[in-house]
């Protein structure tokens with residue numbers, strides 16, 4: 400049985416979609432982890448019956464609390480699904496090529512520190528882009544700069560707003576992210 404853990408900082412709708420996708424497959428969603436004690440992913444974890452660990456900055460950056468949990472699980476993949484903190488290099492070194500992020504734009508554009516969620520969609524619209532999309536990529540020590548695994552695009556029309564673009568991006572995420580994760584687990588990327 401392959402194992403996945405998912406980090407998220409907010410709603411966790413991707414975490415839920417991924418969990419449901421793998422429900423009757425030979426993949427266990429071992430744990431959700433969040434840095435945000437108010438994140439809705441905590442409620443989703445209860446409903447989905449997935450254990451959920453809430454952690455703080457000290458746990459993550461100054462102690463081995465989170466790396467010890469991960470070493471104990473030994474996941475095949477660590478998924479960042481709307482996780483907003485920089486992933487520590489010391490944990491990356493423990494899991495080379497096993498940490499994957501989704502970003503709601505076509506990297507290398509509109510990435511980097513502070514570019515998340517609606518801030519990304521607002522910048523894309525303000526710049527008059529005609530298309531946006533999702534980028535699924537390996538994580539390295541810099542925000543949104545690891546090598547790209549998969550991208551999918553959507554068109555932007557004249558009266559799109561950050562909210563309508565966010566909806567289009569979520570549709571792409573729900574359609575492609577679980578399948579790409581499965582492909583990576585199967586060694587297809």
Ligand code: GAR
Nearest residue numbers: 410411412413481501502503515516
């Ligand atoms: C997703 O759109 C994801 O691409 C984005 O946050 C959203 C989380 O939604 N991630 C980033 O912006 C990372 N820089 P969710 O919590 O409902 O899955």
